[in-house]
Amino acid sequence: MDKQQLMECHERIKPFIHNTPVLTSRLIDGMAGARLFFKCENFQRMGAFKMRGAANAIMQLTESQKQNGVVTHSSGNFAQALSLAAQSMGVKAHIVMPRNAPQVKKDAVRGYGGNIIECEPTLEAREQESKEIQKKYGATFIHPSNDDAVILGQGTACKELLELHPDLDHVITPVGGGGLIAGTALAAAYFGNGCKTIGGEPFEGDDAYRSLLSGTIEGNITTNTIADGLKTQLGDRNFPIIQKHVERIIRVTEEEIVSAMRLVWERLKIICEPSSAVALAAVLREKETFKDKKIGVIISGGNVDLVHLPFQKPL
C-alpha cells in the first residue's frame, strides 16, 4: 500500500466522511509537558474512525459485488460503520452479532439500515454464520481491521491531521485489531516529517505489545479492560505494517485509562470512549519520552453507554 493509494483512498471516501476537527487544551498540554493535538474521530459519522475504512472497503468493490451486499461480524463500531457506509452507497450490509450483544448496539446497527444476524457468542459461531451469509447472498466479507482497504481508510484520519499540523513529532493511537494503527503508521510515514507512530494498549489486553516483542501475532492473555474496543487481536495484513512502521507500544493501567478519559471529558468537553483515552493515557504515563514534543492523539470514537460510566467517585 503506497502513498499514491492512500491519497486516492482519501479522495474516494471524502464524500462519505467528515474531516473532523482538531482540538487542543492548554491545561492538558501543561500536564503533559508537551503540545497535544487531538484528532476528534468521535465527531466522525456514526461516532468513530471506523467509518473511513468501511467506506473505502465498499467503494473498492465491483458493481456486481456491491449488488450482492457485504457482511461482517462485529458487535462494536465497525458494525455501525459498515451499516452506515453501505446504506450511504445503496448497498446491503449483513451484520453477524452475538445474541447477547447490548440492545443499544443492535438498535444502532438497525438505525443505520444494517441487517442483523444473531449467533452464539463464540468466535466459531460468528465465523460460521458469516460464511453462510457469503454463500447464501454472494455477499463479500469485510474484516473490521485485517483488510487492506480498511487499513488505508483508517489512515486518512492521520493524513488529515498532518495536513493541519505537518510537523508532528509523534502520532499516537489506541491498538485494538490493528487497522487504525497500521493505517496511521502508513500515513505518518508518507505524509509526516519524521513523525513516529506509537500505540497505546491496556496492560489487560497487550497482544500488540507482546506481538512486537516476539515477532509473531500473539493473542490476549486477559481482556479484563474497560477499553472494550481493544480486546481484538492483530491480523496478518496489519501486523507486518505495524512491525515496519510503529516505533513501540506503551501499556497503561485501567486507572490511567479512566483518568485520561475523565480529563478529555472535563477539559476538552467532549465524549470519548474508554478505548480512545488509552492514547492520552500513554502520553501521560511516559512524560519524559514526550517532553516538549508535538504529538497527534487520535480520539478514535465517542460511542459510550452513558448509563454505565466509570466516574464513580470525586477526584
Added chain:
Amino acid sequence: MDKQQLMECHERIKPFIHNTPVLTSRLIDGMAGARLFFKCENFQRMGAFKMRGAANAIMQLTESQKQNGVVTHSSGNFAQALSLAAQSMGVKAHIVMPRNAPQVKKDAVRGYGGNIIECEPTLEAREQESKEIQKKYGATFIHPSNDDAVILGQGTACKELLELHPDLDHVITPVGGGGLIAGTALAAAYFGNGCKTIGGEPFEGDDAYRSLLSGTIEGNITTNTIADGLKTQLGDRNFPIIQKHVERIIRVTEEEIVSAMRLVWERLKIICEPSSAVALAAVLREKETFKDKKIGVIISGGNVDLVHLPFQKPL
C-alpha cells in the same frame, strides 16, 4: 447599548476569548424537523459563555479601578470566569462564595487565581460580604448578569454565530439571570436578518416567563430544577432589553431537560450542562413553531459534575 458598542466590545475581548465552533447533527435536525446550529460555548475558556462578559466588564474599568481589583458573588460559572479574566489581565478577583459551595467549584476558582471569601449561604450574607470587600480594597463589584458590560460581552457569542450563519430565523438561549439572553437579543436585533430571540426556561424556575407576562421582575416560586445555572432571577438592567427584544419564553419539564442533554451528549458527542440543554429542549417541545426554520442554539456551558449525572437508566 447600541450596535457600535457591541462591535467595539467584541473587538476588545477577542484576545481573551475563543471564537467557539458551531456544530450540527443530521439526526437532531431530523428529530426537530428544523436545521439547528449549536454555538458551543462549552468550548469557551473556563467552559462557559460567562468568560465573555467577565472579560468585557474588567476591560471597561479605569487603570486605578483595575489596580484595586474586582469582586463578585457567585458559586457558579461567573466566579470562574471573573477569576480567569482577571488573572489574564493581571487584576485581582475576590469571589464571595457560600461556605457550602462544592469543593470542586472552590478548587476551580482557586485554579484560576481567584481569592475566595466564604460566607453564610444566604443572599444577605453574600451581599454584605461583597460590600465589605468593596470597602476594604476599593474593589469594583461586577454583577454576574445585571451589568451593561457583562450583557454586551455575552452578546458576542450570538454575533459570532450570525457571522457564520447570517440567515437564522431564531436564536434560542437558556434564561437564568438574564445576561445571556439580553446580550443575545441585542446581537440578533443588530446583526440578524429578522432573527428572533427566544428563551428556554425550566417550569421549576420560570421567573422570566412570568416576568414577561406581568411586566415586572418576578422571583422564582420554586427552583427545584437540575438546571442549576438558571435559578437566579432577572435584573433591572437586562429586563427592559428582554421585554423589548425577546419574542417569548418556552418552559420545559425536568424530563425534557435531561432528555435533551442526553441527545447532545450522545449525538453531538459533547459535554453540556443541564442548563444548556434547556434551549434544545424548548425547540423539541414546540416543533410546530420551529418547523423547517434555521435556529441558532446557544450551548451555554460544559462544566458538569461527572460523578452525579442524571442518566440513571437506559432509554
